[in-house]
Amino acid sequence: MSHHDPEANFSSRSMFPSVRCGARSLRSLVRILIMSSPYFTQSRSVITRSSSQSAGVTPAASVRSKLFSRQPKTAPPVAVTLEVEEASVSELEPVSVASSAGCDKLKTKPSSERRRKQVKVEYENHGHLPFKMEFWEPLNWKKQFELIREMRSGRDAPVDEMGAEKCYDTEALPRVRRFQVLVSLMLSSQTKDQVTGAAMQKLRAHGCTVENLLATSDEKLGELIYPVGFWRNKVKYLKQTSAVLQRDFGGDIPNSVEGLVRLPGVGPKMAHLAMDIAWNQVSGIGVDTHVHRISNRLGWFRRPTKNPEETRKALEEWLPRELWSEINWLLVGFGQQVCLPVSPLCSSCLNQNICPSAHQSSPVKRPKAGSPRSPKSLPFKTKTEPGQELALNDETIKQEPRPETVSYMRPRRKNKCPL
Template sequence: MSAHRKRSRPPTLVGRPSACNSGVTLFTLDDLPKDESLDTEPLSATPRRSKRAKYSASVKSESVAEVAEYVNCSPSRRTASVVKESGAASRCAGSSVASPSKQSVAKKKQALADLEMPHPAPPRWREVYDTIKDMRSRVVAPVDTMGAGAAQLGETDPKCQRFSTLVSLMLSSQTKDEVTSAAVKRLRQAVGGSLSVDAIRQADAKTISDAICKVGFWRRKTDYIKRTAQRLHDEFGSDVPMTEAELCSLPGVGPKMAILTLHVAWKVNAGVGVDVHVHRITNRLGWHNPPTKTPEETRSSLEAWLPDELRPTFTGLLVGFGQTICLPIGPCCESCQLSDGLCPSAQKPSAIKVRKGGSKIAEVTGPSLEIKFEEQDSKANITLEP
């Protein structure tokens, strides 16, 4: 060993009693004096660690402690950045877990801004609206005679009229108007002749299910109707509430049902009720830029520019148009007045397939096939027209 590494004396062990147990003796290395005659410090009992290593070890230990504390804490504490416990603040999770990042907050604000941004009125929309209204004036659609407005015709009490309208709309989801109207009539008869809140509360679930078993999701709707009747009895005086928020709080009632209930039952202009027909037709007409993907997006777009005075009757107008002319599959574009430049989705078939009796069964496009039979030689001439 070189002279500058030589020590004045070897390290010694010093024993001292433990503070926790007097019967235990702890041994430590005695402090080594520095040899001032040497230009280097003496070797310590333990190897020196650099400042970077010490910092990394402290950060690592702190991170491990935080993760262990985060895993062991309850789910409710994991969502909080700071939890007060026994009068002292203790960290439950890191800030990266407790609070969203700035990027996600910016995206959320941008999404809300895009939703609230006024949608411009589409060009020539008024001309399209008046044309649809003119066509609907000459056609009676199922919604006109069997819709939610027709359900209250069998009642005399205003409360029962409003409740029957709400029940009709609840049953109409995923169900045709013809089936819904028949179910409302059977339900009214099953509960004693009047569709009231008390009558539904007193009726058992099987009675309601047997009456509405033809509608879609009848088991689920049976539960919704029973629970809604109880809520109306307990919280709204056995009457239908007058706000969209209160209606949407009822079981099985969404924004479309709430808006239409206010339109029909209370004559309150609450917005635009959007169902599958309104969603489909307005997108076919190109009224949304970009095209909407959900009925709620369609409603936000329409309410940005559709005049208030047209909203109460807008849904029924387009629903009837979708039931009779602008069908989901095989729309009757040849008989629609919008096909002449007002509808960008209009189809112009080049040939029509006809049954033997003369009724149309389908529309086809492409080259037409014409078959002629000659009586002289009983041979068939087939001509393919481009």
């Protein structure tokens, strides 16, 4: 019999175990004994098929070197790379995993889940919408606009004669003209054009420049602009605005909406109108009370707007930009002559057949408490239907007794007891 080396036999067989051998065979026992030895348990290295064959040594030498080596060895980086690549591939394609006893079932992900991942779209930039918004415009607005143009063809409304476009001095310097446009817009807030025009005439005669307004006292400036609405506040705003213009802009007005709205007493409506009149630049629609009221009466919005700034944003969404400069003076003059705030002249309006608010009674203001028309001051109670305001005739008012004709009995005072 030839000498048989059990270690060499194990090294050649242990690296490639055969599944056809029985569990109780001699080679299995020898392998269990060697693996339970202290030399094998102290070694922390991983024995792989690829490592023994790639080193270019015999199986016996590789086993001997692994048994007597005490330093731990880490897995090669190639195996880690393969695991990562296999993990990434396993997320996209089904992978079959085979065990030592045989092949298990294929582990796959549902196809519907993979489709959902491919179809799913995420938008990181929330500032831009993923789809284009549907364009909307009111019904019959072009016809209504043309009819208003026809009614305003005479250009004889107060805004045409005493508006901001007519209040500045045409012979003054450009920066002085622009300043006068801004001053007229500041005075026109809550004020009729007739009153604004008269105040601007007095200011121009006094000298409507930045330097002159700063040198004028508050009392004198109040006399010049009286009786415009809120004239005391406007005196303060004119002084503060003139100081800012002289300090930061060299006596001229800003050439942007952002710079104009930062001035004291200047709002978005004034800023857009100043850009259009003073700088000849269309930056937006100047919406005042007339534009706000008439555009809502004509039904130019999907839902009624609550304030002029909301009306401006809603108009700019659908109205063509070439009409932004025209719509202000067009609707302001139309509101001063035909579409009045109270009791509009619908019978003389050309839009009465296509206006949704035509021939509707204007809301009557509730009388103040303590006035002769208030319900509390009446000697009798009047029943009114829900939604209707109390209306009195002149005959009813005449029947009320005057205060000087009513005599009241003064109650007698009790005599004090003598001390």
